[in-house]
Amino acid sequence: xxxxxxxxxxxxxxxxxxxxxxxxxxxxxxxxxxxxxxxxxxxxxxxxxxxxxxxxxxxxxxxxxxxxxxxxxxxxxxxxxxxxxxxxxxxxxxxxxxxxxxxxxxxxxxxxxxxxxxxxxxxxxxxxxxxxxxxxxxxxxxxxxxxxxxxxxxxxxxxxxxxxxxxxxxxxxxxxxxxxxxxxxxxxxxxxxxxxxxxxxxxxxxxxxxxxxxxxxxxxxxxxxxxxxxxxxxxxxxxxxxxxxxxxxxxxxx
Ligand code: NAP
Numbered sequence: 510x511x512x513x514x515x516x517x518x519x520x521x522x523x524x525x526x527x528x529x530x531x532x533x534x535x536x537x538x539x540x541x542x543x544x545x546x547x548x549x550x551x552x553x554x555x556x557x558x559x560x561x562x563x564x565x566x567x568x569x570x571x572x573x574x575x576x577x578x579x580x581x582x583x584x585x586x587x588x589x590x591x592x593x594x595x596x597x598x599x600x601x602x603x604x605x606x607x608x609x610x611x612x613x614x615x616x617x618x619x620x621x622x623x624x625x626x627x628x629x630x631x632x633x634x635x636x637x638x639x640x641x642x643x644x645x646x647x648x649x650x651x652x653x654x655x656x657x658x659x660x661x662x663x664x665x666x667x668x669x670x671x672x673x674x675x676x677x678x679x680x681x682x683x684x685x686x687x688x689x690x691x692x693x694x695x696x697x698x699x700x701x702x703x704x705x706x707x708x709x710x711x712x713x714x715x716x717x718x719x720x721x722x723x724x725x726x727x728x729x730x731x732x733x734x735x736x737x738x739x740x741x742x743x744x745x746x747x748x749x750x751x752x753x754x755x756x757x758x759x760x761x762x763x
Pocket of ligand 1: 522526527546579581609656704708709
């Protein structure tokens with residue numbers, strides 16, 4: 510990358526929550542941010558949410574493009590990156606952030622809930638990494654950051670599908686780090702604890718209180734707490750780190 514090259518950042522699931530905060534934090538003049546989003550339930554609301562991310566990124570003097578694409582569908586991922594390459598011609602940073610939960614005790618968990626979570630949380634990052642790393646390899650460098658979770662390391666009652674997806678993502682991170690190191694592509698993971706977003710807003714108050722009481726720093730995490738660590742991993746300061754998992758949990762996991 511020369512001094513005048515535009516830095517191209519790709520964030521999956523950038524319309525809300527942690528993904529939007531990552532887009533905002535990585536927004537800088539001379540960069541261009543592409544993000545995707547996908548909610549079949551309420552497309553109108555999602556378009557509005559995506560427009561909010563675009564406006565926030567533009568405020569920082571950075572270009573932003575939001576693209577409707579499901580990370581779990583190979584053809585949509587390919588089309589997403591085709592559009593990025595046609596527009597910007599390179600990819601410098603990929604943040605595999607998109608994720609969902611479909612919680613329930615394992616004894617009663619539906620196969621469809623297992624499949625949906627694994628498809629979005631684990632197959633999605635695999636598909637995006639395959640394409641992005643190929644592009645980055647040709648550029649002789651790049652950064653891939655995967656959004657895991659502390660539960661992927663310690664397990665969690667009622668989240669067999671989600672935990673398996675995040676544990677798998679940590680394994681994928683370490684393998685991709687080894688496979689792409691020779692191309693100067695680093696692959697790291699961030700493992701948040703309890704962060705205030707739409708994903709955790711739906712949890713019962715009793716569960717939230719129990720989680721809060723288990724956080725040594727005494728507060729829930731904010732999306733900016735996670736985005737700051739992603740920004741570090743995407744920066745020159747982290748050039749010599751690969752295959753690592755950074756926990757952002759207020760000490761909930763140590
Ligand atoms: P969120 O507020 O629910 O946002 C999820 C984002 O992912 C949305 O932009 C959503 O877009 C997108 N998305 C969902 N399915 C998608 C798909 N198939 N294709 C493309 N985009 C899709 O969640 P969050 O709390 O910010 O979580 C972000 C990441 O952090 C997730 O991987 C999550 O597992 C991880 N994490 C969160 C916490 C926490 O406490 N919040 C803790 C640990 C890890 P649409 O709305 O359009 O679908």
